[in-house]
Amino acid sequence: MAIDKTSLELEKTVPDAEDFLPLLGTDYVELYVGNAKQAAHYYQAAWGFQPVAYAGLETGLKDRVSYVLQQDKIRLVLTSPLQSGGDINRHIDAHGDGVKVVALWVDDAAKSHEETVKRGAKSYMEPEKFTDEHGEAVISGIHTYGETVHLFVERKNYKGAFLPGYKEWNPSYKPAPLGLKYIDHMVGNVGWNEMNKWCEFYAKVMGFAQLISFDDSDISTDYTALMSKVMSNGNGRIKFPINEPAEGRKKSQIEEYIDFYNGAGVQHIALATDNIIETVGELKARGVEFLYVPETYYDTVLDRVGEIDEDLEPLKELGILIDRDDEGYLLQLFTKPVLDRPTMFFEIIQRKGAQSFGKGNFKALFEAIEREQEMRGTL
Numbered sequence: 001m002a003i004d005k006t007s008l009e010l011e012k013t014v015p016d017a018e019d020f021l022p023l024l025g026t027d028y029v030e031l032y033v034g035n036a037k038q039a040a041h042y043y044q045a046a047w048g049f050q051p052v053a054y055a056g057l058e059t060g061l062k063d064r065v066s067y068v069l070q071q072d073k074i075r076l077v078l079t080s081p082l083q084s085g086g087d088i089n090r091h092i093d094a095h096g097d098g099v100k101v102v103a104l105w106v107d108d109a110a111k112s113h114e115e116t117v118k119r120g121a122k123s124y125m126e127p128e129k130f131t132d133e134h135g136e137a138v139i140s141g142i143h144t145y146g147e148t149v150h151l152f153v154e155r156k157n158y159k160g161a162f163l164p165g166y167k168e169w170n171p172s173y174k175p176a177p178l179g180l181k182y183i184d185h186m187v188g189n190v191g192w193n194e195m196n197k198w199c200e201f202y203a204k205v206m207g208f209a210q211l212i213s214f215d216d217s218d219i220s221t222d223y224t225a226l227m228s229k230v231m232s233n234g235n236g237r238i239k240f241p242i243n244e245p246a247e248g249r250k251k252s253q254i255e256e257y258i259d260f261y262n263g264a265g266v267q268h269i270a271l272a273t274d275n276i277i278e279t280v281g282e283l284k285a286r287g288v289e290f291l292y293v294p295e296t297y298y299d300t301v302l303d304r305v306g307e308i309d310e311d312l313e314p315l316k317e318l319g320i321l322i323d324r325d326d327e328g329y330l331l332q333l334f335t336k337p338v339l340d341r342p343t344m345f346f347e348i349i350q351r352k353g354a355q356s357f358g359k360g361n362f363k364a365l366f367e368a369i370e371r372e373q374e375m376r377g378t379l
């Protein structure tokens with residue numbers, strides 16, 4: 001495993017959170033997709049994810065295939081059904097391609113299941129031990145918003161490529177990584193008036209605390225609106241902002257997501273880099289499409305955020321957004337949806353001290369999103 005255990009001394013950075021599990025980090029994110037082989041190629045070629053492991057017919061599976069890819073600490077699993085009529089097929093039929101599993105890395109999967117179910121979580125998977133010649137892993141799981149689930153992965157006694165049942169996947173095709181390092185945060189979209197319910201879920205069931213909140217006066221334009229609260233675990237490694245739609249003059253982008261995803265689900269995954277200009281430049285060169293940011297954004301941005309280390313010109317050329325809070329500033333940019341349905345997208349983020357989420361950019365961002373919605377005729 002490339003995940004570095006030495007950096008894992010648990011430090012409590014969010015005082016109100018209660019780390020009773022505790023969560024060591026995000027273990028992996030699994031998407032159910034229509035064609036995992038081609039999706040894997042996309043994440044390799046365009047995003048620089050490296051091939052890690054594979055499971056399918058060749059490893060004894062009959063009903064599904066999974067490709068595991070990794071870039072630094074970010075691990076993606078892409079899974080497709082091999083037969084008709086199963087749960088994965090039904091998931092894809094309902095939601096299109098999308099995130100099914102947000103797996104969390106724990107020391108004790110049985111205890112994580114017991115503690116969260118005791119606090120009100122609905123069980124998805126009782127603790128189960130999986131073994132192969134590389135050791136054993138214990139996995140359990142609970143339901144969260146929509147049809148999304150959290151798996152608790154205990155892998156301290158496992159030395160293989162990914163998890164028992166997977167074989168190493170080592171093709172000769174390996175485009176270079178792009179400097180993506182870890183998942184900064186993962187955002188869930190939930191239905192009308194459901195934000196508080198799901199924030200309470202993360203507080204009560206997982207011991208998370210609220211970092212920050214916005215209301216629709218912060219995040220609204222003439223047309224679209226949303227409300228958002230950010231929940232974090234105690235060591236700050238897991239941050240889950242939760243969005244709900246708010247009334248605007250026209251359809252909220254959250255409502256558009258809910259309509260096309262048929263319910264609540266993961267809206268975006270923010271990936272951290274230490275050099276956003278290089279990372280985004282290369283992503284664009286490899287064909288990843290980002291939201292358009294109006295040039296006029298850059299006319300006034302430095303008045304708003306003050307001095308920054310970077311030259312403004314390359315930021316403007318790439319459409320990178322800038323925001324500042326009390327602790328520093330951040331650079332960020334959002335892709336267009338990476339699936340055919342206008343549902344999930346990625347954010348690329350570089351933090352230079354700031355611990356917030358780019359509130360000052362929301363208006364600029366939503367104006368950009370609305371231009372996209374307008375083109376799809378869903379505004």
Ligand SMILES: [Fe+2]
Nearest residue numbers: 187270347357
């Ligand atoms: Fe974000």
